[in-house]
Amino acid sequence: MNVAVIGATGYTGLEVVRLLMQHPELNVTAVTSDSQAGAMLTEVYPHLQGLVHDPLQRADALELAAQADLAFLALPSGLSTALVPDLLAAGLKVIDLAGDHRLSQADYAEWYHKTPPTHEVLNQAIYGLPEFYAAEIAPARLIANPGCYPTATLLSLLPLVQHGLIDTESLIVDAKSGVSGAGKALSPGTHFAEINENFKAYKVGVHQHIPEIEGVLTKQHGAKVTLSFTTHLVPMTRGIMATSYAKLTQDLSTEEVLAIYKETYQNQPFVRIRANGSMPATKDVSASNFCDIGLRVDPRTSRVTVIGVIDNLIKGAAGQAIQNANLLCGLPQTTGLLHAPVYL
Numbered sequence: 452m453n454v455a456v457i458g459a460t461g462y463t464g465l466e467v468v469r470l471l472m473q474h475p476e477l478n479v480t481a482v483t484s485d486s487q488a489g490a491m492l493t494e495v496y497p498h499l500q501g502l503v504h505d506p507l508q509r510a511d512a513l514e515l516a517a518q519a520d521l522a523f524l525a526l527p528s529g530l531s532t533a534l535v536p537d538l539l540a541a542g543l544k545v546i547d548l549a550g551d552h553r554l555s556q557a558d559y560a561e562w563y564h565k566t567p568p569t570h571e572v573l574n575q576a577i578y579g580l581p582e583f584y585a586a587e588i589a590p591a592r593l594i595a596n597p598g599c600y601p602t603a604t605l606l607s608l609l610p611l612v613q614h615g616l617i618d619t620e621s622l623i624v625d626a627k628s629g630v631s632g633a634g635k636a637l638s639p640g641t642h643f644a645e646i647n648e649n650f651k652a653y654k655v656g657v658h659q660h661i662p663e664i665e666g667v668l669t670k671q672h673g674a675k676v677t678l679s680f681t682t683h684l685v686p687m688t689r690g691i692m693a694t695s696y697a698k699l700t701q702d703l704s705t706e707e708v709l710a711i712y713k714e715t716y717q718n719q720p721f722v723r724i725r726a727n728g729s730m731p732a733t734k735d736v737s738a739s740n741f742c743d744i745g746l747r748v749d750p751r752t753s754r755v756t757v758i759g760v761i762d763n764l765i766k767g768a769a770g771q772a773i774q775n776a777n778l779l780c781g782l783p784q785t786t787g788l789l790h791a792p793v794y795l
């Protein structure tokens with residue numbers, strides 16, 4: 452299948468292009484850029500010299516529909532709301548990496564402070580977390596690719612929530628991200644002197660991923676779930692660690708909870724559950740589509756601590772988008788994606 456990458460000069464778009472070089476079924480036939488249209492992608496990114504030969508073009512829906520069947524949309528939030536109706540009308544399937552199609556209109560307006568997509572478009576959007584929604588994703592025309600923090604947090608918490616094992620008013624998530632999570636654009640809070648040798652919390656209690664996480668947990672639980680969610684910037688390029696704390700409603704051991712996780716994810720190739728006593732680190736999944744999860748029950752406090760790690764650009768964005776594209780194409784989810792992490 453031919454695919455277009457819209458926003459190919461951004462960090463996640465660039466990762467879609469790179470990962471698809473190894474994909475046996477998906478061919479990149481169009482790459483877009485607003486600011487660099489007319490240049491070759493290799494002029495912007497010389498490390499791709501000799502590997503890609505595409506000129507950057509503007510994102511015109513009709514032109515893209517003549518070149519591709521599926522579009523990966525890797526634009527800042529707000530821009531995909533404007534473009535998706537035209538892409539769908541032109542006959543393209545769309546995987547949107549931005550937050551625009553993950554929330555209700557009211558939540559999007561409240562948490563992103565932007566004008567939401569129409570009901571007509573939102574009604575077509577399927578939340579693209581393949582481990583839980585593969586059947587809905589496969590026939591969809593518009594996929595809302597999950598956010599990076601939600602991916603790590605939901606994969607960490609859904610087994611507990613689905614089995615009704617925790618007090619859903621007791622959830623606390625403490626999450627940390629590498630700086631590539633903020634994208635390529637310069638900002639005062641992410642330049643070198645602000646990040647290097649520093650560790651800071653941001654968007655405390657107001658992060659736009661809160662309604663996304665609560666919404667999915669609520670749907671799977673069948674009753675309202677709320678959580679305290681704090682995000683931090685870590686002086687590293689890639690990686691997310693989400694540490695979740697919850698009060699157990701039953702007397703369970705670490706071994707028993709681990710067994711539930713292993714059963715939940717036994718047929719999910721990208722979720723790896725650690726053995727008892729082992730906790731994952733961000734390097735364990737760097738540059739890969741894996742989410743590694745470790746956990747421990749503290750019998751003194753009746754709390755379980757779950758640690759989930761992903762690469763924000765891969766399982767948190769480009770890799771998960773390709774996993775979704777594989778489902779749309781009827782391919783095994785692992786097609787073109789089963790790379791070992793880059794540990795060093």
Ligand SMILES: NC(=O)C1=CN([C@@H]2O[C@H](COP(=O)(O)OP(=O)(O)OC[C@H]3O[C@@H](n4cnc5c(N)ncnc54)[C@H](OP(=O)(O)O)[C@@H]3O)[C@@H](O)[C@H]2O)C=CC1
Binds near residue numbers: 461548598599635636
């Ligand atoms: N970074 C991450 O880890 C994750 C990001 N996301 C989401 O995915 C989307 C893409 O993220 P990411 O790749 O990091 O973002 P970047 O900022 O790195 O890239 C976005 C690209 O969009 C293009 N663009 C087109 N029009 C505009 C415009 N008006 N203003 C700014 N940029 C424009 C830019 O390319 P050009 O100037 O060449 O046109 C830019 O390279 C975002 O919505 C982000 O929130 C989701 C999960 C994880």
Ligand SMILES: CC(=O)N[C@@H](CCC(=O)OP(=O)(O)O)C(=O)O
Binds near residue numbers: 599
């Ligand atoms: C480190 C960092 O700044 N990360 C970004 C992740 C943004 C993102 O992924 O945005 P959407 O999912 O909303 O599109 C943030 O916390 O806002």
